[in-house]
Amino acid sequence: MELSTEVQMDLHRRMVRIRLFEEAAGKLAEAAKLPGFLHLYVGQEAVASGVCAALTDADQITSTHRGHGHLVAKGGQFNEMMAELMAKSTGYNKGKGGSMHISNLEVGMLGANGIVGAGAPIAVGAGFADKYRGEGNVAVAFFGDGSTNIGAFHEAANMACALKLPVVFACENNEYGEFTAREKTMAITDIIDRAAGYGMPGVIVDGMDVVAVHEAATEAVARARRGDGPSLIEAKTYRYYNHHGVQNLGLKYRTDDEVAEWRERDPIFTFEEHLIANGTASRADIDAIWAELRADIATAIEFAEASPVPTADQLLVDVYTEMAPTAAEVPA
Amino acid sequence: MPSPGASSVGIIVNPHAGKDIRRLTSASGQTSDAVKIGIMRRIAAGAVEMGAERVLFSTDTHRLAQRAVEGLDGHFEFLESPLTGAGFDTIAAAQSMCKEQVGAVVVLGGDGTCRDVATGWPDVSLIAISTGTNNVFPSTVDGTTAGVAAALVATGAVAVDAVAHQAKRVSLRIDDPARDAVVHEHALVEAALIGTAFVGARAVTDPATIRWVVACIANPASTGLASIAGRVHPVDRNAPDGVLIELGPGGRNVRVPLAPGTFATLHVASVETLRPSETIELTGGGVVAYDGERTTPVSADTTITVSIEQSGPRLIDVDQTLALAAHDQLFDEPSPRKETHGD
Amino acid sequence: MTRKLTYGQAFNEAVRQAMAADDDIFCAGEDIGAFGGVFQTYAGLQAEFGERRVVDTPISEQAIIGLGVGAAASGLRPIVDIMFMDFLCVAFDQIVNQAAKIKYMFGGAATIPLTITTGGGAGLSAAAQHSQSLEALLCHIPGLKVVQPSNPYDAKGLMTACIREDNPTIMVLHKRLLGMQGEVPEDAYEIPLGKANILREGADVTVVGWGRMANEALDAAEKLAADGIDVEVIDPRTLQPFDTATVVESVRKTNRVVVVHEAVRFGGLGGEIAAQIQEEAFDYLDAPVARIAAPFSPVPFSPVLEQIYLPSADDIEAGIRGVLARPGV
Secondary structure, eight states, rough: OOOHHHEEEEEEHHHHHHHHHHHHHHHHHHTTSSOOOOOOOTOOHHHHHHHTTTTOOOEEEOOOOSHHHHHHTTTOOOOHHHHHHHTTTTTTTSSSOOOOGEEEEEEEEOOOOOOTHHHHHHHHHHHHHHHHHHHHEEEEEEEGGGGGGGHHHHHHHHHHHTOSSSSSEEEEOOOOEEEEEEHOSSSSGGGGGGGGTTTTOOEEETTTOHHHHHHHHHHHHHHHHHHHOEEEEEEEEOOOOOEEEEEEETTTTTTHHHHHHHHOOOHHHHHHHHHHTEEEEEOOHHHHHHHHHHHHHHHHHHHHHHHHHOGGTTTTTTOOOOOOTTBOOOOO | OOOTTTTTEEEEEEETOOOTTTTHHHSSSOOHHHHHHHHHHHHHHHHHHOSSSSSEEEOOEEEEEETTTOOSSSSSEEEEEOOOSSSHHHHHHHHHHHHHSSSSSEEEEEEHHHHHHHHHHHEEEEEEEEEESOOOSSBBHHHHHHHHHHHHHHHTOOHHHHHHHOOOOOEEEEEEEEGEEEEEEEESEEEEEEOOOOOTOOOOOGGEEEEEEESOOOOOOSSTTTTHHHHHHOTTTTOEEEEEEEEEEEEEEEEEEETTTTEEEEEEEEEEEEEEEEEEEOOEEEEEEEEEEEEEEEOOEEEEEEEEESSSSSEEEEEHHHHHHHHHTTSSOOHHHHHHOOO | EEEEEEEHHHOOOHEEEEEHTTTTTEEEEOOOSSSOOOTTTTTTTHHOTTTTTEEESSSOOOHHHHHHHEEEEEEEEEEEEEEGGGGGGHHHHHIIITTTTHHHHTTTTOOOOOOEEEEOOSSSSOTTTOOOOOOOHHHTTTTTTEEOOSSSSHHHHHHHHHHOSOOOOEEEEEGGTTEEEEEEEEEBOOOOOOOEEEEOOOOEEEEEEEEEHHHHHHHHHHHTTTTTEEEEEEOSSSSEOHHHHHHHHHHHHHHHHEEEEEEEEETHHHHHHHHHHHHHHHHOOSOEEEEEOSSSOOOOSSHHHHHHHHHHHHHHHHHHHHHHOOOOO
16 A cells, blocks of 8 residues: 555644644643543554544544544544633533543544443444445444453444444553553453454554554455454554653653653654655654644644633533424323 | 583564454454464473473563463473564574574464574574464474474484475665665565555555565465465475566566465566576665565665575474484384483 | 234334334344344334344343444434343443433533333342342433333333433333233324323322332222222323422322332432422421332342232332321321
């Protein structure tokens, strides 16, 4: 598969957008401007970007605790995202979801999820709807290595395969389930060793290499669109920061050397080296992209800070969808 | 503790073999860790049975070696080395085994893994068990048998020269002025220039991107890039020469299984035999693939000098090794192991 | 035109008529396709609508609800069946944390027109894991609606309303009522959710009961009528949202109330209903609100013990006599 300049620059842009959004969110959290929990996606940008670049707006994704990256990659806008993180009424979810539940259906993002593994069954439902309508759309479930130890994942994987649904299971194996190393919580190393048990192909890709991820995602999505059923992609990746919050070094459960090793394979910087070596972009081109997106982030922070907080009358709005009374009512 | 130089069998596993993107782009099967662990356990049991005093394992990111011998009797050592999770681990393991004077190494992987072993230890005495995707160089052999054969060679019960044949290699000198780099590489089966910009997921899936293939084993009964050469101009693994196939319009159109279960039409522009010690200079940019995997990105004005060398691993013929052992009644009681250890 | 149908047939007809009218409606669940469901409540639907629209699923309750949530968020109107109410517990994350909350968490951007059907209630010696009445757990969750019909007419009308609902709704069919016969109109009709039904008007005491207990309450009322005691029986039909107004209006008339449910007494809906009554009609009460409910134990297997465990018309009668024994103000 030969990637056009347009696709290469698109992959790059998605990754830089995620990086800048997340670094900005981290700084705002340190400044106590973001209520609640924050799970940063920094380090894993190649996965969301490589996968989402293979999708259309009509394709849907489900996400994880670490969901900002997926929403940015799927086309989420900085203003509404930043406002949501700041719990403002102009946020995508009117300040009722926040970092851990951020979503936007218009770009096909069915929500970050505060429950580990819970997105996978929902992606199965989205995939069911895609197959039911027969319009060739697909659903992607993003999930971490840790969530493959929870029943929901297994039920979802089995059902998607049993019903042969257009679902791609995209595992981001970042080697830690919250604060515990993967090797302590499962007796296998590769999540894809589970794929065969459900009757779907599983492939491993370098999750720090956006091209590798994109190639695998393109194949898996094409397979789903063709009606050939689910597949599992395992991207080996790493989160630079702690499970939540903005600490990255000096953590009890991993070494700083390990962090440094992964950072050397940074998905954005290594890709930029390739772009320059291939003549796809110059250093100046790349610097201009960062500058442009930094300005967008600054605008988004201004937008969010200037936005109003939800008013008290919003508390009970949207608990239920209001139903119009039925005309066909028959008295008992 | 066995003395240095005691009869030693090495086992090197590539935990990543049989798990790449070709599970999606072709009908390739997945080789799970459980399958690899089972093979390794059988190799170890076979080697111990046949009198290997030491069984040395490569360590790997998946701890396959440690898991393979849990509860198994025998002297097992694990060669500690920094693990990168990439081909370097296999290269480093082969280098360590060379240093440890291992008598025979059993490798689990595909063509790419065997190439990495040969990079670390070019003339290693080798049994290669296929657990990869394209398996031109390795073969399907049960681990038990492989372990027995490796021990027979390592203990000297069967002379290595009687049962091993030195493999060829494709040698490449890549001179990339734009990157200011000269790189020397080898391939055990074939090398190819792929007209893409990225290493990406490594596998070569798009036939239109293949510029040329140089093969030293061109077996029509194989899959992958080697099958292009194999179906156009077969070259036996024991013959001294190789073949260069240039792809492009104007020549034969050949159906080729570019990956297991996946066929494509390749346009063959030219075919040229490479005699031993003959060199050919090729130019072009893209990514150079070795034994099926895109590896080295090169700029457009790169010069690649290729030749066929008789410098590869000594590939042990397992059937022949066991046949000789049977002829010499080496499987009779008391077993060689009991003679050695007196237990 | 009406004719006699069983409770199960009436439910089935609601699903069939809704599916015929709207291709966005599909059903999924364990054994509901080829077999028609363990209670035959989905009988004949796969034959009529095909495997695309009536889907046999693995025994995977989380994934069944997830299937419904994801498909509903994608614009379909799923009906998903969880065979026994007890099994809702297996899928509680998808029900409680996902289905119920997505609309709110998404700032209103999503609608989840999902109907979950399930068989609740005891009386079949199905023991502790196939007999529970867990409606209080469900009613505690903002975002869910909970419905339990007490007769065939309601089964069809309430199910039709559930399918039309744009909110996640749990339709609890009482297993012991599946064979109950009653007049049911042929045409599709809806019974609005959140509106109670006064099954029997009376002046002396109000009994609130749903599902099978509504019928037990009617039996008790008949017996007491012979003694000149005039019992009003209210079937809330929908448990969440609960029609407090109808109950309160009744209590203001009768001044005495008994709440009856098959679920265990502690933490049951009876406590919530009693609290609402005292909040809104304290001055009208001539006696404390009485609760007739199961004791605080798992549902026993032994038919003898199960009969003791379950509230009956006799228990309700005793409860009514108890509140009537208190002198009025």
